[in-house]
Amino acid sequence: MRDAAAANWAGNVRFGAARVVAPESVGELQEIVAGSRKARALGTGHSFSRIADTDGTLIATARLPRRIQIDDGSVTVSGGIRYGDLARELAPNGWALRxxxxxxxxxxxxxxxxxxHGSGDRNGSLATSVAALELVTASGELVSVRRGDEDFDGHVIALGALGVTVAVTLDLVPGFQVRQLVYEGLTRDTLLESVQEIFAASYSVSVFTGWDPESSQLWLKQRVDGPGDDGEPPAERFGARLATRPLHPVPGIDPTHTTQQLGVPGPWHERLPHFRLDFTPSAGDELQTEYFVAREHAAAAIEALFAIGAVVRPALQISEIRTVAADALWLSPAYRRDVMALHFTWISAEGTVMPAVAAVERALAPFDPVPHWGKVFALPPAAVRAGYPRAAEFLALAARRDPEAVFRNQYLDAYLPAA
Ligand SMILES: Cc1cc2nc3c(=O)[nH]c(=O)nc-3n(C[C@H](O)[C@H](O)[C@H](O)COP(=O)(O)OP(=O)(O)OC[C@H]3O[C@@H](n4cnc5c(N)ncnc54)[C@H](O)[C@@H]3O)c2cc1C
Incomplete structure (x- = not known):
């Protein structure tokens, strides 16, 4: 994060907090929350929306005591830990996150x-691995919820509205190997014709595109589980050619920061992310936008975006298309439906980006898109809320956990107004 006290990672949100604190114990955190009229947790500040903002106390979680406790088939971690740091502890112990x-x-x-979320027809968002949570609620009380509790599915994707999460228990799977194959020259026509087959072709699939009809990249992250899985990869998939040198998702950018490609098998945590933990990520200054549409609209939605390629390109660094499996979490964009995620990494100039965002929203309107909670969007609040059939139950849960609305902020007032 650039400046924890003042702004998010991208620098497009300056926090309006009266004070920023970084408690070093759960007890200290409990006192801070109990003594705050308004408060909000801050993770690593990678959201592009105003979701983490507050005019009260912004509570950075990074200095809370680090906890990584591996039990058989699960791990309990402090909420502020980064995925990359966690993965480095799990992998040598033979465990993985899905x-x-x-x-x-x-x-x-x-x-x-x-x-x-990441990608994969059968992979739910990262929140679907959450088996239990410990959080400090508005009164300063430390409470635990676990899978199977009546309203657990409302607690997991909670937008920071229920309290400060101090511990998360995540499901583990046995460690696995992955190889990454990148294909160049995927055409629009093939993508539209074969979109479901393309996304079913690997454990995790991404299509990177600048909406040029001739030149999308297909990234296949294949599990290497058994004999033969690491055999010679096909030189061509879906008409696209196997890359023979590492590539960055944004054409022309040095791929040094990307994870190992060229089909070299490696541990899950060094292949599933596109970017290495050791390097400054992505292409530098940027904004991001992402919409989720039901998987059955995939081809039509992608076609609509190709049609406005010339309009979005001046603001665009690169787009990424992924899939996310259905889940039961109340505020999940994939609530009870498999979705296609349509992502845009923009340049950092808001004046150029917002007209492009509006064009994307118009193009996707027939498919009832819902935006990523943590990214830039301009959809009217009613359209956002309409995507969440369990919103009323979530608001009732928030009112129970936080009756004085300590964790409410302008973002929640706009998109999930209290009844
Ligand atoms: C370069 C880049 C790449 C990205 N890639 C992806 C991607 O592949 N897939 C994807 O879906 N998204 C992606 N994102 C978006 C990012 O994952 C989300 O914005 C995510 O919320 C960031 O986590 P954070 O810890 O930075 O959260 P923050 O931005 O700090 O906070 C987000 C929300 O979570 C709440 N929160 C944070 N910590 C706690 C806590 N301990 N307890 C309770 N609430 C808390 C905050 O109050 C806030 O409401 C990317 C963002 C960037 C900048």
Whole structure:
């Protein structure tokens, strides 16, 4: 994060907090929350929306005591820990997380709170691995919830509205190997014709595109589980050619910061993210926008975006298309439906970006898109809320956990107004 006290990672949100604190114990955190009229947790500050903002106390979680406790088949971690740091402890012990986002630098609690996801037809968002949470609620009380509790599914993707998560228990799977194959020259026509087959072709699939009809990149992250899985990869998939040198998702950018490609098998945490933990991620200054549409609209939605390629390109660094499996979490964009995630990494100039965002929203309107909670969007609040059939139950849960609305902020007032 650039300046924890003042702004988010991208620098497009200057926090309006009266004070920023970084408690070093759970007891200190409890006192801070209990004594705050308004408060909000801050993870690694990688959200581009105003979701983490408050005019009261902004509570950075990074200095809370680090906890990584591996039990058989699960791990309990402090909420502020970064996925990349956690993975480095899990892998030598033979364990893995089922999936990761594109970047290992984000905090576990912050990522889960916003529905952060990777890709894979059968992979739910990162929040679907959450088996239990410990959080400090508005009164300063430390409470625990676990899978199976009546309203657990409302607690996991909670946008920071229920309290400060101090511990997260995540499901583990046995460690696994992955190889990454990148194909160049995927055409628009093939993508539209074969979109479901393309996304079913690997454990995790990303299509990177600048909406040029001739030149998208296909990234296949294949599990290497058994004999033969690491055999010679096909030179061509879906008409696209196997890359023979490492590539950055943004054409022309040095790929040094990307994880190992060229089919070299390696541990899950060094292949599932696109970017290495050791390097400054992504292409530098940027804004991001992402929408989720039901998987059955995939081809039509992608076609609509190709049609406005010339309009978005001046603001665009690169787009990424991924899939996320359905889940039961109340505020999940994938609530009870498999979704296609349509992502835009923009340049950092808001004046150029916002007209492009509006064009994307118009193009996707027939498909009832819902935006990523943590990214830039301009959809009207009613359209956002309409995407969440369990919103009323979530608001009732928030009113129970936080009757004085300590964790409410302008973002929640806009998109999930209290009844
Ligand atoms: C370069 C880059 C790449 C990205 N890649 C992906 C991707 O692959 N997939 C994807 O889906 N998203 C992606 N994102 C978006 C990012 O994952 C989300 O914005 C995520 O919320 C960031 O986590 P954070 O810890 O920075 O959260 P913050 O931005 O700090 O906070 C987000 C929300 O979580 C709440 N929160 C944070 N910590 C806690 C806590 N301990 N307890 C309770 N609430 C808390 C905050 O109050 C706030 O409401 C990316 C962002 C960047 C900058």
């Amino acid at each position: 999936n990761l986002g594109s970047l290992p630098h984000i905090s576990v609690a912050g990522a889960c709170a916003t529905g952060t």
